[in-house]
Amino acid sequence: MQQKEQPYRNRVELLQGTLDLLILQTLQWGAQHGHAIAQAIRTRSGDVLMVETGSLYPALHRLERQGWLASKWKVSENNQRAKYYALTAAGKKQLASEHSKWRLLVNAMAGVLRPAE
Amino acid sequence: MAGNILRFFVQRFFRRDRLEDDLHTELESHVALETQERIHRGESPESARASVLREFGNVALVSEVTRDMWGFGWVEEAIQDSRYAIRMLRKSLGLSVTVMLMLALGIGGATAIFTVVNGVLLRPLPFPNSDRLVTIWEVPRKSNIPTWWR
Numbered sequence: 295m296q297q298k299e300q301p302y303r304n305r306v307e308l309l310q311g312t313l314d315l316l317i318l319q320t321l322q323w324g325a326q327h328g329h330a331i332a333q334a335i336r337t338r339s340g341d342v343l344m345v346e347t348g349s350l351y352p353a354l355h356r357l358e359r360q361g362w363l364a365s366k367w368k369v370s371e372n373n374q375r376a377k378y379y380a381l382t383a384a385g386k387k388q389l390a391s392e393h394s395k396w397r398l399l400v401n402a403m404a405g406v407l408r409p410a411e
Numbered sequence: 412m413a414g415n416i417l418r419f420f421v422q423r424f425f426r427r428d429r430l431e432d433d434l435h436t437e438l439e440s441h442v443a444l445e446t447q448e449r450i451h452r453g454e455s456p457e458s459a460r461a462s463v464l465r466e467f468g469n470v471a472l473v474s475e476v477t478r479d480m481w482g483f484g485w486v487e488e489a490i491q492d493s494r495y496a497i498r499m500l501r502k503s504l505g506l507s508v509t510v511m512l513m514l515a516l517g518i519g520g521a522t523a524i525f526t527v528v529n530g531v532l533l534r535p536l537p538f539p540n541s542d543r544l545v546t547i548w549e550v551p552r553k554s555n556i557p558t559w560w561r
Contacts, residue, residue, distance in 0.1 A: 328437065329444040347441060348473045351434075355480040361416065367433075372447055376440040377433065 313345065313353050315396055318362065318381065318389040325366070327376035328354055354379055362388045424483055434474055442467060 320326065320334045331354075332345045357363045362385035368378045381389065423430060442463050449459035467473070500507040535541055 351477045
């Protein structure tokens with residue numbers, strides 16, 4: 295019920311394309327199922343980024359189709375059968391390129407937002 | 412690379428019933444994991460499951476958007492459209508057969524005529540310098556063939 299008292303006040307809308315980067319980055323530390331990916335993104339962003347299932351699963355399936363992720367059914371530590379996603383070699387390459395794209399965007403935004411002197 | 416992607420696509424297309432089951436199980440396991448977690452945090456099982464489902468949103472919609480990512484949409488639509496077309500043709504069988512016969516005769520006739528025209532008139536003869544070919548024949552020395560013919 296904690297969720298109810300604290301509505302999505304601090305939620306930030308994900309920029310187009312950043313979800314891919316977040317997923318690829320999260321899977322860098324090993325294979326995970328969708329639920330754990332969403333949890334990891336949420337925790338690591340300090341509860342700011344909450345990925346909705348309606349965006350997460352389409353993204354996972356899209357990334358898999360693009361060959362950046364591979365999936366496998368496994369039993370989780372609490373005995374629940376779940377679909378685990380892992381980075382492929384192409385996925386690792388994609389992660390690196392998304393990283394540099396992101397850095398470019400951050401620098402560009404910083405440049406624009408810099409107060410005029 | 413492109414070939415691999417195509418093979419992946421085709422393989423998955425023929426196993427899309429299994430993909431459908433997989434997706435169902437995948438979303439189901441997401442709900443189960445989240446519910447377990449909430450129970451672990453001290454919620455009652457019923458209210459945990461209810462709030463997970465509420466937070467999850469429209470399961471059918473999530474599945475549909477995810478399914479769209481497989482990229483079979485257009486293939487399935489094409490199959491549906493052809494089925495519809497066949498049904499419609501069967502509905503007015505007489506008209507369909509007549510139209511098909513007319514098309515067959517028309518196309519067949521035109522093709523036959525063109526084949527002849529192409530072979531006889533349009534294509535050059537299959538020899539080098541075919542424009543220098545002459546016809547030679549014998550004529551009896553004395554005959555009553557008129558001179559203009561000779």
